[in-house]
């Protein structure tokens with residue numbers, strides 16, 4: 465079941481083109497990867513909507529934290545993080561954590577949201593990343609969410625008669641202008657997040673079931689600091705940016 469939460473006090477409808485959308489697999493993915501950019505865009509006056517594909521319910525290996533207990537905790541943590549950043553709406557598609565697949569059903573759900581919010585820019589995971597260095601296997605949920613998001617953006621959102629049932633809901637085709645892929649093996653752009661690193665740290669800290677306060681701070685200062693050094697700024701996030709013509 466899809467659930468939707470709107471920030472109190474920011475429910476005014478956005479003009480077309482002012483929305484940006486972040487599509488992620490799990491609560492906390494955005495805070496690890498792109499929340500500095502999200503915070504910067506919001507400071508610049510853009511409105512951001514989060515779409516979280518899974519319920520995060522498998523986020524603990526503790527025997528006393530089964531999925532049905534974990535899911536509401538992760539939802540609350542994600543909403544707290546979104547509130548810190550100023551994200552206007554957070555939508556949970558509530559697929560089962562750990563077994564997400566890039567199905568046509570997921571693609572249709574994401575197409576529906578792209579046509580409804582009409583974002584000019586979407587952030588999602590690069591589905592081509594299988595490994596990070598020789599020390600990390602990318603979670604398949606990340607790749608599934610990234611693949612479904614990309615194909616929702618193109619061709620589904622722009623092609624009138626793909627998912628014709630969406631037309632019956634009044635959802636006309638929409639063309640996204642650019643895609644920012646996080647976690648890409650081939651980044652081609654960066655965003656200076658020096659002014660929003662503190663917000664990013666605070667937002668990641670909200671995911672208390674996943675990270676300690678100390679880890680959140682050390683991890684982001686170290687990681688985004690080293691990316692920043694690559695580009696001559698204090699803190700940065702890197703993306704592969706695709707501009708659709």
Ligand SMILES: [Zn+2]
Nearest residue numbers: 489490493603
């Ligand atoms: Zn994740």
